[in-house]
Amino acid sequence: MLDDQNDHLLSAAIRHGGLSAGQIAQILEFRLLGNRQGFLxxxxxxxxxxxxxxxxxxxxxxxxxxxxxxxxxxxALLGEPIGYRQESDGSLVNNFFPQQAQARAATSDSFDTELELHTENAFHAVLPDYLALLCLRQDPAAEAITYIASVQRILEHLSHEEQAFFLCEPYNFLCDYGPRGKNQRIDIGRHQTVLYGDPDCPFLRLDPQFMLAASEPARARLEQLRAVAWQVAEPLRLRQGDLLLIDNRRTAHARSVFSANFDGRDRWMQRAFAVGSGHFLTERLGRRSRVFDLVTEL
Ligand SMILES: [Fe+2]
Structure with missing residues (x-):
């Protein structure tokens, strides 16, 4: 049922989305060729x-x-739009705005807590290949900053030996989905390396707050990597009508604190996710859907 609604929504979006031919070309170029900064x-x-x-x-x-x-x-130009059951109940478009009840919670609805650098859903076997963030309203004080650290910029600060370490050393990525909502720390046995894929041009998954190291040296190296990621992170102040497209396999992103007044003028963001190969996921999972529960293995 949800998939039927989503198909309807997508069909309308493709036909009436309003992007110009030039913008469509920019997005396709980003998907096919990528760039050093990992975002558009x-x-x-x-x-x-x-x-x-x-x-x-x-x-x-x-x-x-x-x-x-x-x-x-x-x-849809970046891949197949998907939702997660644990995020806005599977909606393809997630809305985020400050809610008093979420104060001091490290979630996308918070505002007075910094969100640490993270790859989106790094613990999930079906992590988004891309995320899209659309700013409907900037916070009135223009305090909110989105940061993006790309793997290309991080690698420039790592020696060959350090790169080899992060290609081999598994860390335990904790799941933040749980029966009581988001922001849990659940051990699902998801042991993965930080760098993966082509060793000459690796992907990155990084979520230091939700990663456990197997040894003290591995913990210290992760802390160094976190510092490097912050050093190269690019700050962006999103304004009304700005669309930020992020390559989630080549970056980690973060968000600063900002103020909220609960007067109708607070920051409001919309977010969507895309995966590159829906057919591959259907083959591995034996089920076709645009909405995913937790998947720990493909
Ligand atoms: Fe995020």
């Missing part, structure tokens, strides 16, 4: 009428769907 930022996109930022998810009411359609059109 498109600015001043048409997002339609944005109502006051709601105070809670229950009060979320957004009749104008132009931002969702544009976000999903861009996401």
């Amino acid at each position: 930022l498109l600015k001043d996109l048409p997002i339609g009428e944005i109502p006051p930022t709601p105070p809670s998810r229950a009060r979320l009411d957004k009749p104008d769907r132009r931002s969702e359609q544009m976000l999903l059109q861009a996401t």
Whole structure:
């Protein structure tokens, strides 16, 4: 049922997303050729009428769907849009805005807690290949900063020996999905290296707050890597109509703290995920869906 609704939504987004031919070319070039920074930022996109930022998810009411359609059109150019059961109950578009109840929680709905550098869902066997973040409203004080550290920039600061270490040393990536919601620390036995794929041009997965090292030297090396990632992280202040496309296999991202007033003018973001090969996932899982539960092995 959810997949039927999603297919309908996607069909409308592809036809009415509103991206120009030039923007579509930029997104396809990013997907096929990549770049050193690991992200693409498109600015001043048409997002339609944005109502006051709601105070809670229950009060979320957004009749104008132009931002969702544009976000999903861009996401579909990067791969197959997917959702996770544990994120907005599987919706292809996730909304984030400050909620008083989420203060001091390290989740995307928080605002007064910094989100540490992380690869999205690094513990998940079906991690997104790309994420798309669309800014519907910047925070009034313009304090919120999104940071992106790319593997290419990180590698420039690592010796061959250090790169070889991170290609071989498994870390235990803890799952942050649990029966009581997000931001748990559950051991699902997901032991993975930080660098993987082609050793000459590796992918990166990094989520220091949710990684356990097998030894003290491995812990110290991870701490050094975290420092390097912060050193090369690029700061971005997203403004209304900015669309940030992130290569999730080649970057880690973070978000600063910012203020919220709960007066309808707070920061409001929309997010979507894409995977590159839906057919491959269907083959491995024996089931076709755009919405995934926790997958620990493919
Ligand atoms: Fe994230």
